[in-house]
Each structure stands twice: as C-alpha cells, then as structure tokens.
Amino acid sequence: MNLFELERRVEYYEADVTGKLSLPMILNWAVLASKMQSDALGVGQSVHLSRGLGWIILQYEVKIIRRPEVNEVIKIQTNAAKYNPFFVRRPFVFLDQNDEEIIIVDSIWAMIDIENRKMARLPEDIIEKYHAERVKQIPRIPNPEKITADEETVFKDYHVRYLDIDANQHVNNSRYFEWMQDVISPDYLLKHEITSINLKFENEIHIGHTIKSEVFLNGNISKHRILMGDIVSAEAVFKWRNL
Amino acid sequence: MNLFELERRVEYYEADVTGKLSLPMILNWAVLASKMQSDALGVGQSVHLSRGLGWIILQYEVKIIRRPEVNEVIKIQTNAAKYNPFFVRRPFVFLDQNDEEIIIVDSIWAMIDIENRKMARLPEDIIEKYHAERVKQIPRIPNPEKITADEETVFKDYHVRYLDIDANQHVNNSRYFEWMQDVISPDYLLKHEITSINLKFENEIHIGHTIKSEVFLNGNISKHRILMGDIVSAEAVFKWRNL
Numbered sequence: 118m119n120l121f122e123l124e125r126r127v128e129y130y131e132a133d134v135t136g137k138l139s140l141p142m143i144l145n146w147a148v149l150a151s152k153m154q155s156d157a158l159g160v161g162q163s164v165h166l167s168r169g170l171g172w173i174i175l176q177y178e179v180k181i182i183r184r185p186e187v188n189e190v191i192k193i194q195t196n197a198a199k200y201n202p203f204f205v206r207r208p209f210v211f212l213d214q215n216d217e218e219i220i221i222v223d224s225i226w227a228m229i230d231i232e233n234r235k236m237a238r239l240p241e242d243i244i245e246k247y248h249a250e251r252v253k254q255i256p257r258i259p260n261p262e263k264i265t266a267d268e269e270t271v272f273k274d275y276h277v278r279y280l281d282i283d284a285n286q287h288v289n290n291s292r293y294f295e296w297m298q299d300v301i302s303p304d305y306l307l308k309h310e311i312t313s314i315n316l317k318f319e320n321e322i323h324i325g326h327t328i329k330s331e332v333f334l335n336g337n338i339s340k341h342r343i344l345m346g347d348i349v350s351a352e353a354v355f356k357w358r359n360l
Numbered sequence: 361m362n363l364f365e366l367e368r369r370v371e372y373y374e375a376d377v378t379g380k381l382s383l384p385m386i387l388n389w390a391v392l393a394s395k396m397q398s399d400a401l402g403v404g405q406s407v408h409l410s411r412g413l414g415w416i417i418l419q420y421e422v423k424i425i426r427r428p429e430v431n432e433v434i435k436i437q438t439n440a441a442k443y444n445p446f447f448v449r450r451p452f453v454f455l456d457q458n459d460e461e462i463i464i465v466d467s468i469w470a471m472i473d474i475e476n477r478k479m480a481r482l483p484e485d486i487i488e489k490y491h492a493e494r495v496k497q498i499p500r501i502p503n504p505e506k507i508t509a510d511e512e513t514v515f516k517d518y519h520v521r522y523l524d525i526d527a528n529q530h531v532n533n534s535r536y537f538e539w540m541q542d543v544i545s546p547d548y549l550l551k552h553e554i555t556s557i558n559l560k561f562e563n564e565i566h567i568g569h570t571i572k573s574e575v576f577l578n579g580n581i582s583k584h585r586i587l588m589g590d591i592v593s594a595e596a597v598f599k600w601r602n603l
Contacts, residue, residue: 128388128392129391129392129395129526129527129528130388130391130392130526130532130534132526132527133522133523133525133526133527134522134525134526134527134529134567135527136527139523141523145371145373148372148373149371149372149373152372187527273519276516278538278542279376279377279541279542279544279546279549280376280382280384280538280541280542282376282377283372283373283375283376283377284372284375284376284377284378284379284430285372286377289373291373295521295523298522298523299521299522299523301522303522303567303568306522324377324546325546
C-alpha cells in the first residue's frame with residue numbers, strides 16, 4: 118500500500134466565519150492529496166488525460182471530529198485502498214500536530230472517457246502504481262437518505278458562476294457543499310457544527326445553469342438535494358451537533 | 361525597509377477555468393503576505409485586535425503581466441513602503457521562478473476602531489516595526505473612473521453567502537472581484553484576459569444583504585459598481601486584452 122502525506126496550514130481565506138477550515142476546503146484538500154499522490158507516482162493528470170481519461174468522484178463520506186483553525190498546520194494522508202475494474206475506494210485522514218485524527222473522509226472514484234462522459238475501465242498500468250488491493254466488489258458507502266415527497270423543504274436558486282468552474286472545465290465538487298450549506302439559515306449555521314456528510318453525485322452541472330439547492334432540516338439532520346430542473350445532480354445527508 | 365517574501369504554489373482549486381490563478385486569489389495571497397509579515401514582526405492580528413483595532417484595505421491597484429498556472433510556484437514580496445498618521449501604502453510583487461515580475465499590486469490600508477468602525481490613528485509602536493518611510497502625504501492611487509448616468513449597464517444580484525464571510529466576520533475582500541467578474545458574460549471572459557484592476561472600497565457589506573453588481577463594458581475597459589440599495593459599496597475599473 119502506498120500512503121501519501123501532505124502538510125497544509127489553514128489560511129484565513131480558507132476558513133469560514135467560525136475561524137475554522139470551511140467545508141469546501143476539506144474536499145479541495147482531499148482531492149489535492151490524491152492529485153499529488155498521482156503526480157508523485159508518475160500517473161498524474163497528464164498521463165490519464167493523454168489517454169482521454171479523467172478521474173471523477175462518485176461519493177464522499179466525511180466524519181468531522183473537529184475542523185482545524187486558522188494558522189493550524191495539519192497533515193492529510195491518503196491511499197488508494199481497494200479497486201476493481203471500475204471503482205477505487207480512497208480514504209483520507211486529516212491529523213493534527215498531535216497526530217490525532219480530526220477529519221476522516223472516504224470516497225469512491227471512477228474514470229470516465231472525457232469525450233463521451235461515460236465510465237471507463239481503469240487502466241491496469243495506472244492503477245497498479247497505487248499498490249491498492251484488488252477486490253471483486255468495492256465496499257459501498259450507503260446512499261444518503263432521500264428527501265421524501267411529504268417533507269417540507271426550503272430552497273434557494275444558485276446561478277453557476279464563472280469561478281465555480283475550475284481548470285478541469287467542470288463545476289468544482291466543493292461548490293456542492295457551498296450550495297448545500299448556504300441554503301440553511303445563518304442562524305442555524307452559527308449555532309450548530311457539522312459532524313458528518315454523506316454526499317453522492319448523480320449528474321454533472323455546467324456553467325450558465327441555475328441550480329436549486331433544496332434542504333429538509335429536521336433537528337440535527339439535514340437532507341439535501343441539488344436539482345437542475347427535474348434532474349437530480351447530487352444528494353446528501355449532513356449531521357449536526359449543537360454548539 | 362522590511363521586505364517580506366512568501367512562496368506559494370497554485371493549486372487546482374485556486375485557478376479559474378483558464379487554469380491560471382483566479383482574480384480573488386491574487387488578493388487573498390497579497391493579504392496573506394501582509395498578515396504573515398505582521399506576524400513575523402510581532403505585530404500580528406492578536407496585537408492590534410487586543411487594542412480594538414483592525415486593518416482595512418481602502419484601495420487596490422493590480423497590474424497583471426501574466427497570471428501563474430496550476431502547479432507553478434511563485435514568490436510574493438511585500439513591504440509597508442510609506443505611512444502617515446492614518447494611511448499605509450503597501451506594494452506587492454509576484455515573481456515567477458525566473459524572478460520575472462508577473463503581477464504588481466499596490467494598496468492603501470488604514471486602521472479602524474472595531475467597535476465603532478471609524479478610522480483610527482496608526483499606533484506608532486506597531487507601525488515602526490515595518491520600517492516604513494514616514495511621509496506627510498501618502499501618494500494616492502487615482503480613483504477608478506465612475507459609471508456615468510448615460511452609460512448603459514448590465515447587472516446581476518448576488519446574495520451574500522455564508523461562505524463570503526471570513527474569520528474576520530466581514531465579507532472577504534476578494535469576493536468583490538468575484539461579483540465584478542461574474543457579471544460579465546462567460547463569452548467575453550473566455551475571449552479576454554484581464555491586465556489591470558483599480559478597485560476602491562466605499563462601504564462594508566454584511567451577511568444576508570443582497571448586492572447588485574453593475575458593469576459598463578466598453579471594448580477593453582469595464583467600469584464596475586457594487587451597490588447595496590442606493591449605497592455604493594465599491595467601484596472599479598478593469599482593463600482587458602483580447603486573447
């Protein structure tokens with residue numbers, strides 16, 4: 118198993134109003150660690166792009182023990198744990214200076230053919246570099262519980278902005294977190310701290326779209342849905358604790 | 361004169377769709393360099409906050425020769441060049457690996473009393489640490505040219521989001537760049553590269569507000585205004601070149 122480690126310091130513009138690392142930055146740093154591992158193993162973006170392939174994330178599970186504060190230095194460890202011909206399961210651990218686990222992320226990745234946006238088989242010569250365990254069945258992350266028809270939701274529309282699109286020409290994954298969090302009232306956000314996220318991506322969003330971020334908030338659980346018209350783009354469940 | 365230098369690598373989530381450092385990140389890194397210098401000189405946030413004082417930026421001028429690309433490592437140099445009892449003029453230079461200047465920023469800073477949000481005199485014992493030149497008059501950055509009544513503008517409304525507020529409890533300055541850029545059509549943005557910005561802040565924006573980002577685009581010059589109702593929050597002029 119190839120374990121990769123990255124060190125980062127939380128800068129003021131990476132924190133939210135609480136002075137702690139923002140939710141989108143948790144994802145950005147996780148993806149950064151996996152990118153840097155791929156580069157270090159010689160199978161980075163230039164290698165798979167040259168074959169017309171790109172990595173995509175299908176699902177995230179995030180457990181937050183505590184979010185690091187501005188100026189705090191943390192380590193992010195990751196490895197490609199298990200794979201089968203189509204999927205990779207990649208865990209991440211965020212550790213503080215005392216080597217305490219503060220954030221734990223699990224994720225399921227796949228590769229797509231960039232031209233037709235369809236799932237592609239993982240190339241053996243790329244995947245073997247990670248020294249992952251080959252398995253028949255990738256252990257699944259449970260699906261986030263859906264919003265049901267009788268649950269009264271709150272929603273807001275968000276125009277997909279120019280800066281929501283990153284260098285990969287697609288909406289940066291972390292923006293989904295922003296839309297899902299922002300639809301909850303500031304009053305609730307200031308009185309609660311997030312403890313877990315389970316987010317599943319369904320359909321890609323492009324620039325110029327307007328999306329609807331819908332939430333059903335029930336005590337310390339919020340169920341989320343991102344819609345483009347009638348098409349579900351992502352679903353998630355967040356858990357919260359009172360501050 | 362105390363020159364401070366900071367090194368940063370452009371990460372994928374800090375780039376826009378062009379694969380180059382986004383406009384908001386230029387500002388974030390400039391402010392980061394000045395914060396780190398203040399910390400290094402022992403007059404960081406904890407020192408001025410304990411006296412009820414905070415730094416604010418009144419105006420920025422940014423000249424962009426080229427924006428660095430994802431994975432590129434650059435240096436950001438800054439110093440507090442000149443000051444008088446109320447203002448500091450602080451330049452920044454972004455240098456690439458060949459020590460070529462790629463972005464040049466100038467800025468005017470002041471201090472405010474955090475309670476009443478009024479301008480405060482700069483404490484001598486803090487300001488002397490920067491070894492700045494004391495001058496009678498701070499050389500001013502020219503005001504950005506205003507939108508006139510006869511100029512036909514385009515505008516969009518932006519709701520101030522939870523994540524627009526940073527750990528200082530105020531809208532992160534760099535969000536103004538995002539609102540000003542986003543109101544321009546993606547078609548124009550993809551065909552033009554920004555070469556300079558002159559941005560002047562007028563009035564603070566708070567969470568929950570909806571702001572209007574207004575632009576008058578004329579060839580390779582765009583004039584911008586951010587409004588909260590009738591109150592002007594910021595004005596700017598951007599210059600562009602064809603790609």
